[in-house]
Amino acid sequence: MRIDILTILPSLLDGPFSASILKRAQDKGLVTICVHNIRDYSTSKQKSVDDYQYGGGAGMVMSCEPIVALIDKLKLERTYDEIIYMTPDGELLEQDACNQLSLKKNLIILCGHYKGVDERIREHYITREISIGSYVLSGGELGAAVLSDAIIRLIPGVLNDETSALSDSFQDNLLSPPVYTRPPEFNGWKVPEVLLSGDFAKIDKWRENQALIRTQQRRPDLLNKDEG
Ligand code: ADE
Numbered sequence: 001m002r003i004d005i006l007t008i009l010p011s012l013l014d015g016p017f018s019a020s021i022l023k024r025a026q027d028k029g030l031v032t033i034c035v036h037n038i039r040d041y042s043t044s045k046q047k048s049v050d051d052y053q054y055g056g057g058a059g060m061v062m063s064c065e066p067i068v069a070l071i072d073k074l075k076l077e078r079t080y081d082e083i084i085y086m087t088p089d090g091e092l093l094e095q096d097a098c099n100q101l102s103l104k105k106n107l108i109i110l111c112g113h114y115k116g117v118d119e120r121i122r123e124h125y126i127t128r129e130i131s132i133g134s135y136v137l138s139g140g141e142l143g144a145a146v147l148s149d150a151i152i153r154l155i156p157g158v159l160n161d162e163t164s165a166l167s168d169s170f171q172d173n174l175l176s177p178p179v180y181t182r183p184p185e186f187n188g189w190k191v192p193e194v195l196l197s198g199d200f201a202k203i204d205k206w207r208e209n210q211a212l213i214r215t216q217q218r219r220p221d222l223l224n225k226d227e228g
Contacts, residue, residue, distance in 0.1 A: 001104065001155060002032040004074055005144050006067065007111040008049050010035045016145035025158045033148065041066035041073075050114055059115035067110065067121055074108060082127045083108040086140030086147070087116060090129030093147060095170035097130070101147075102154035109147065111140030173222045177210035 005013060013035050016022060025031045039047050043065065050060040071083065081104035091097070101107065110117065110126070122129070132143040152158055154165050169176040180191040194206045215222055 001030070001102075001152070002034065002078070002106050003148055003151075004034045004036060004080075004106075004108045005111065005141075005148070006036050006038055006070055006108065007139075007141055007144070008038050008062075008113055009111075009139060009141055010037045012139070012141040013145060016149065021158060022149060022152055025152050025155065028157065030155050030157050031152050036070055036074075038062075038066050038070060041069040043069075053115060061115050062113060062117040062121075064118045064120055067117060068125070071108065071110075071125055078106050080106045080108050083110065083125055084147070085110045085112065085117065085122060085126040085129045086132070086143040087112055087129050088131050088134070088136050090131040092134070093130050093132050093150070095150075095168075098147075098150040098154060102151045107151075109140075109144045111144050113139040170222070172211075173215075173225045174211045175214045175219060175222070177207040177214065 007013065017026065017033050017035075022031075022033075026033060039049050042049055042063075048063070049066055050062050053059065053061045074080070082101065084107060086109060110121075130143070130147060132146045137143060159165050165171070167176070180195060184191045184196060192206070194202055197203070
């Protein structure tokens with residue numbers, strides 16, 4: 001998979017892709033992340049990437065010209081499955097969308113700033129708009145990192161234990177059960193007996209039951225959801 005991220009603040013994306021699982025996925029050649037600075041595609045003298053909004057009002061709008069130049073260049077080089085715009089008014093990101101996107105080959109993620117991008121980019125280039133939650137961030141970069149992480153960890157071979165992504169919270173519309181590690185007793189707090197029993201059928205049953213209880217208590221909405 002290849003993900004091209006379009007931003008006016010590329011350094012914001014240095015951290016998330018340079019450690020742990022996302023770094024390993026790149027080192028193994030399972031994903032290529034290319035971060036592009038939109039400013040490099042501005043033809044104005046000041047390398048500007050935004051302008052005042054028509055009709056007046058506070059806040060700048062990201063201009064069409066450099067974004068179109070960059071996307072057109074990328075589209076000449078390969079075919080993209082989706083051109084995603086990170087925005088608080090997009091579809092709320094859910095596990096189903098991450099599962100779908102993890103099967104794609106080439107993705108573009110456009111990060112917005114200020115008041116967002118000129119609507120004509122959304123109309124003519126963007127195929128999908130995604131929000132990572134009902135709150136407003138300073139820009140789309142952190143959202144792009146969240147989305148990329150959620151997708152990349154699902155690519156076969158990225159996680160060491162292939163089954164571990166399948167047992168994530170949300171994959172069956174269920175939250176994960178509680179987990180414990182050594183010691184069996186800490187500060188007088190004991191690990192549930194069943195987990196020490198070595199009876200794996202019983203352990204599976206206990207985990208299923210705990211996942212159900214946790215989901216009922218914390219996210220009952222998930223239990224009424226159709227299987228994706
Ligand atoms: N940009 C600003 N806020 C955002 C959000 N909640 N999700 C995605 N992109 C954003």
